[in-house]
Amino acid sequence: MQEGLPAHNELLPHLFRQEYAKMTAVLCRHFGLKHIEIAEDIASETFLKASEHWAINGIPNNPTAWLYTVAKNKTKDYFKHIAVFETQIKQALKSGEIDSEQGFEFSHQHLADSQLAMIFAVCNPTNSTESQICLALQILCGFSVEEITNAFLTKTETIKKRLHRARTNLRNDDFQIKALSETEIKLRLDTVLKTLYLLFNEGYFSKTNNQVIRKELCSEAVRLALFLTENPLTDTPQTNALLALMCFQSSRLEARTNDKGETILFDKQDKTLWDKSLIEKGNYYFVNACSGNELSKYHLEAGIAYWHTTSTDENKWQHILELYNQLILMEYSPVTAMNRTFAFAKVHGCEKAIPEAEKLNLTESNYYHELLGYLYADNDIDKAIDHYEQAIKLTKSKTEKQTLTKEIERLNKKKSNG
Template identity: 35%
Template sequence: MVSSLARRLGSARLDLAEEAVQDALVRALHTWPYGGVPREPRAWLFQVAKHRALDLLRREASLRGKLEIIEGEPGPVVNLDAADDRAVGDDELAMMFMCCHPSLPSLGRIALTLKTVGGFSVEEIAAAFLAEPAAIAQRLVRAKRQIREQDIPIEIPQSDEVAGRLESVLDVLYLFFNEGYSVHGGENLVRAELCGEAIRLAGILAGNRRTDLPLVHALLALMLLQASRLPARVDEAGDLLLLSEQDRARWDQGLIAEGLRHLERASSGESMTAYHVEAAIAACHAVAPDEASTNWTYVLRLYGELLSLKPSPVVELNRAIALAMVEGPTAGIRAIEGIQEHPVLARYYLLPAALGALCLRAGDARRAADYYREALTRPSSTPERRFLEKQLERCTAL
């Protein structure tokens, strides 16, 4: 609703659109328990929000009229009934492109997308990213100010501009899906609502003719295949389970099937992106009945391709783990030692944790314990810390 209303009002009145929708929701809370839920609740809410926006605009126009008498300059006219024939999802798509405008800071794009398109509160966004609500609120204020100052429109770019602008949108969706999939601190390992919202928004992109492109389907395939494992990533106590420990019967087969369909659609293009390769790796795991039957040789080759498309020490770390599955733990240890001093990995607990796991596989429990102790000195979520402590106990018991 915010997207639909804001697109009619213009990006400069984004706050007004949010206020009108919030007022409509409050009115629903007050009236629906007594009068019943309307037959078309969404339409009811939008009409109430639109009327509230008109009231706010009249108040604004009244003030502007007084100013015009002094300054002699008429203000802009807003038509809230315009563009009612837009395709389903167009308003949210247009809002996504505005929120993810390349000129906005990365963190501002994510917060703004979650707030205006996803409907998350400031408190929910702060909880998801382990930040103070005041810091998130300031980030939103700065992003909205920049939108007003640069007059960034709420619109879907022209066909010849979509590809260039799409990368920023996909980056945002990828970032906050990953934040939901592996929360970087706090009591929970995953935030399923973030993953679900990223998938929903990627689905809007995939379903619109202007953004129905192979790389969009590749990202959507990746997220669906990864999300299929969410029910099995933690045990009943909320503790982390490794891929080899997960009950694959709990993996969501519906999401896997949908992910594979989107991966097939992603193959229709002429170019290969990192999203394609990451989705292919996820597919290898998704279709394997257990870890031993995973085609690790193919996974290793895919990580090599990913490194050429997206060079990063994190990809090198993942490739080293795949290498260990093909050639043994010693090969994996040597590969990780080659990137051990990379500054990007200085606070990354998974590097010493991976070395600990490989040393344990190689029969060196004492060295493995040292690596797990080092991993515990680095930032991690509460479930991840419990996992590391259990692994350390396992090493010291040998």
């Protein structure tokens, strides 16, 4: 047993998030997508065995290697279970759909190759774009239904139906993880990039598990985007722009929360905590992204993130506002509209930004009320407090409620002293 490791009930959830999707991807490559449930069952049983074994015997010296060894052994055992083999798998095996256990491995390169192959296989035009992304987030990224619902800002039942239809279509169409043609890769790349974008955002602006930031999701999105830049067929300006955006955003992760997990607003962040090496990497990929004439939403968002990391230019908020103006015309979203209003306030002042915010009328959004609370804070404390209180009622995050409550306390103190 390795000393210094957290208790198994703390370590396992972390490993589950980090390794379950990778394990499933390799197993699906082995079994074929038609039998995805088999792959998911083996991966789930592996973690169940870990929870039981580690509770009694302690955490092994190399927990990750232990998990993959168990998964590999369970896969071999699966083929030895004659009843299941004869009744469900034999015909598929004869037809070459499922590989034999020869060459089955969990090497780093095999994990990387399998995940990329998996995401491109799932992002197939047989399903709608939304369904492709939902399924990729669930299978490849290990997202729960709740997390996917948050990413799409839609209802839980809608997501469940999309996932069910998408899985049914994959089974009926007999999909397998295989090498794709250049044309197929190009046709699916936009959906793959959108999936990685949503994966990163769920980490950077998390709405689940009472966490404001989930760094492991951000790291996973960066890792997969980096793989795409290393392949000539997927090393496109859009891919580089997305990776640049992720690097710029990731550079500020350590400064975005305090030791209690509460959000620190951009203006109050300790800039010495920003990761300069990630900013430099962001600059590198941003230059690569601008090598042609292509302009995507990722280019504009990367540009906005770039200016956020630049503290020397006096006109940086003007640059940011101009980029938001372009972005909102290219792809409108409520979040973009609210972020644009914040930038507008930085350029023209909070008082002028209030009408811009109020005409958005996003009264069911806690972020909308947080924005108005911020804008009213210096002009009308009572209104600011009212909006912060509405934001508290609308948010599900315990950490966010604590942050907003502190802001209300600050304003009340300011009011009583004034």
